[in-house]
Amino acid sequence: MTETPTYPYRDDAIPIDRRVEDLLERMTLEDKAGLLFHALVFAGDIDTVNPMFPLKAPSEMMSDLGLRHFNVFASLPDGRSFARWHNELQRHAARHPLAIPVTLSTDPRHHFSDTPLTAVMAGSFSQWPEPLGLAAIGSESLVREFADIAAGDFHVQHIV
DSSP: OOOOOOOGGGOTTSOHHHHHHHHHHHOOHHHHHHTTOOEEEESSOTTSOOTTSOOOOHHHHHHHHOOOEEEEESOOSSHHHHHHHHHHHHHHHHTSTTOOOOEEEOSOOSSOOOOTTTSOOOGGGOOOOOHHHHHHHTOHHHHHHHHHHHTTOOOGGGOO
């Protein structure tokens, strides 16, 4: 396996502005253009084109178009599946000589939602009610518990 060269932009001991300049000097025009887009991507096999929409496979969008920013569409069975998919995207991105990582965005996945083509369903990722549903329950303690979990300030006993 070939090691990725160590460039100054990868050295966190160097000031950020110098690291940015180093990376920009090494990037091709195509690399820079690819970072301007925020494309829709389907969670799943990174080498497969999703049949619902005429989009390239994520691996092709990264290799052929230099894209590194994606808006996640669709759901996977659980958080571990999302983590495996994300790791595969990052491994693919690391094959580029500059190893620029992928960034992802998504509709919030901390509540149940079933509004097709308006918001992406959380699937089995979370089954909490939406904010209006939480308010309708009328339980301040339940809303606090949800807020703590969504903020990441929770203990293992909260996980079901």
